[in-house]
Amino acid sequence: MIPTVLLHAFPLSSAMFAAVDLPGLIAPDLAGFGTSAVPDAPPGMSALAADVVAELDRRGLDRVVLGGVSMGGYVAMAVVREYPERVGALILADTKAGADAPDAAANRLRMAESVLAGGDDTDVLAARMLAPGSPVLAEVQAGVRAARPEAVAWAQRAMAARPDSFDTLRQVTVPTLVIVGELDSTTPPAEARLIAEAVPGARLVTIPGSGHLPPWERPAEFTAAVREFMGGLPAGARLGA
Structure with missing residues (x-):
């Protein structure tokens, strides 16, 4: 069997997977979030992908089932693009493959400057990510508020600069699961x-x-979808029971 690695959404941490019940799950904090340091590298998905692969190396892991939610999906696609030999199966949840349009990229850059200047729209951001009336709103708001401004700014700049990934996806040869929340208005x-x-x-x-956050909003359904996907993988790639 090969391990499963899930990468979290912006601007949260690995805590968003706390209720996901997958044996042997590895959920690292992306650079700058949770317990990890803000990267020294120029902002970009390549830097985050390299960090993920370095974590796999530290754990002695050759190939993994790699999944990502939202920004975590962008990072997962960067790993597939730059380190395809490390991915035995792929899970992309509530993310998108296209690059930002110029106005969207410019808005990310404005938001990066705003957060460094003390701007705070965290509660609005949390509400936009969730289904209306979500019972986990307060938890997600707390998670968003916990993000350091310098990490948020770095990540916004990295996402603004990310490339289109459709050509990468067309070349994927490993089993792939795509998940999306029915009411996701972000992606x-x-x-x-x-x-x-x-x-x-x-x-x-x-x-x-x-x-936008099925692992947090509907963890049982998210877990079930991933487990069913795992059950259909070749024997050498299956998650342990």
Whole structure:
């Protein structure tokens, strides 16, 4: 069997996977978030991908089932692009493959400057990520507030600079699961369908009643989707029971 590594969404930490029940799950904090240090490298997905691979090396892991939610999905796609030999299967949840349009990238850069200047729209950001009336709103708000301004700014700049990943996805040859929250307005189901159509043989699962963060909003359904996917992997790639 090979381990499963899940990468968290912006601007949260690995705590978002606390209720996901997968044996042997590895959920690192991306650089700058949770317990990890803000990177010294110029902002970019390549730097985050290199950090993930360095973590695999520290753990002595050759190949993993790699998954990511939102920004974590951007990082997972960067790992596939730059270190394809390390990925035995792929899970992309509530993310998108296209690069930011110029106005969206410019808005990220403005937000980076704003947060460093003391701007605070964390509660608005948390609410936008969740389904209306979500019972986990307060928890997600706390997670967003815990993010350090310098980490938020670095990540915004990294996301603004990320490349289009559709060509990368079209070359994926490992089993791939695409997950999306039914009510995700940040990276809506249409984006998930584009990813699923780009990856040969990809499976698409929609999580009912969830917004942008299914592992936090609907952990049981998210877990079930991943477990079912794992059950269909070749024997050498299956998650242990």
